Each structure stands twice: as structure tokens, then as C-alpha cells.
Amino acid sequence: MTTEAPRTERAGILLVDDMEDNLIALEAVLGTLNEPLVRARSGEEAMKALLRQKFAVVLLDVRMPGMDGFETASHIKRLDQTKDVPIIFLTGAENDSGYAFRGYATGAADFLTKPFDPWVLRAKVNVFLELHRKNRQLERLLAQERRQFEILAGQLARIGEQVEQECPDTASPLRNQVARMRETLAEMRRDHSA
Numbered sequence: 001m002t003t004e005a006p007r008t009e010r011a012g013i014l015l016v017d018d019m020e021d022n023l024i025a026l027e028a029v030l031g032t033l034n035e036p037l038v039r040a041r042s043g044e045e046a047m048k049a050l051l052r053q054k055f056a057v058v059l060l061d062v063r064m065p066g067m068d069g070f071e072t073a074s075h076i077k078r079l080d081q082t083k084d085v086p087i088i089f090l091t092g093a094e095n096d097s098g099y100a101f102r103g104y105a106t107g108a109a110d111f112l113t114k115p116f117d118p119w120v121l122r123a124k125v126n127v128f129l130e131l132h133r134k135n136r137q138l139e140r141l142l143a144q145e146r147r148q149f150e151i152l153a154g155q156l157a158r159i160g161e162q163v164e165q166e167c168p169d170t171a172s173p174l175r176n177q178v179a180r181m182r183e184t185l186a187e188m189r190r191d192h193s194a
Contacts, residue, residue, distance in 0.1 A: 014046060
């Protein structure tokens with residue numbers, strides 16, 4: 001199932017090729033992965049899609065009129081929000097090592113020659129989908145950890161204020177312990193923000 005590039009939390013697969021037959025072939029091979037497949041018929045369309053939506057991987061044809069695959073990849077890798085999206089180049093140029101070298105030089109994760117083995121393509125794309133899922137899961141866990149840290153920091157700040165109010169003796173062991181907790185908290189904040 002192919003969609004226009006809607007705003008969605010679920011990352012999909014961006015298919016970039018100027019030839020309708022190639023897009024149909026990619027959809028047939030990758031449709032069984034049950035992930036959103038988004039078409040782009042040019043480098044310009046690909047960039048617009050990448051700015052609207054997150055993708056787990058981009059399948060990018062090398063030879064396209066206008067902005068070719070290499071130029072498109074260069075633009076993808078230059079932008080902060082897209083620079084980490086893996087790119088698999090697809091080309092009909094058989095055994096042209098210059099294309100492969102240029103593809104890897106522009107940041108490609110892989111390079112396949114058409115006609116490609118459907119099983120190999122599906123397996124490679126599936127690896128990037130799984131990596132994307134794991135990264136998203138890690139991002140959620142880190143965000144949850146940050147929230148919990150901020151809750152703890154707030155609680156420690158309130159305890160510190162209460163101890164200072166109830167224990168006016170600045171040489172008190174309890175006040176010293178609160179001061180050490182604040183120092184530790186400040187160090188933890190620096191570590192979390194790094």
C-alpha cells in the first residue's frame with residue numbers, strides 16, 4: 001500500500017525513483033513488511049517527504065533527471081533532521097564500481113544493482129526497520145529517564161529547602177548531607193545534558 005507522505009509517528013520506507021515500473025516493483029517486494037511505503041518521483045519530492053515525515057530507510061535511484069540520487073543523498077546528509085536516515089542506492093548501472101564508490105562517499109549505507117534479489121532487498125530493509133524501532137524505543141526510554149530524573153531533582157530540592165528551614169545550624173551533618181546531594185544532583189544534570 002502506497003501513501004502520500006502524511007505526518008505520522010510511524011516511520012516508513014521512502015521509495016525514490018522516476019520510473020513507475022521501478023516503484024511498482026519496490027512496492028511488490030516491500031509490501032509484505034507491512035510498513036508505510038511512500039513514493040517520490042524525484043530528488044525534490046524526496047526532500048519534501050523527508051521534511052514532512054520520519055523514515056527508517058530511503059531507497060534511492062541513482063539516475064534521475066534533475067537532481068540525481070547522489071545530489072539528493074548529499075542534501076539528505078546535510079540536514080540535521082535527515083542526516084541519520086540510512087540510504088540504500090539502487091542503480092541499473094551494472095558493475096560500475098565508480099557509482100558504488102560515489103554512493104558510499106555520499107553517505108550510502110548500501111548499494112544494490114538492478115535487477116536486485118527481492119529476498120536480499122527485503123532483508124536489508126528489514127534490518128534498517130528494526131534498527132529504527134530500537135532507536136525509537138531507546139529515545140522513549142531516555143525521555144522517560146529524563147522525566148524521572150527531573151521529578152527526583154524537584155523532590156530533592158524541596159527536601160533541601162525543608163532541611164534548611166528546620167535546621168538552622170549550618171554545621172549540621174544533615175545540612176552537609178543535603179549540600180552533597182545537591183552537588184551530586186548538579187553533576188548528574190551535567191552528565192544528562194551532555
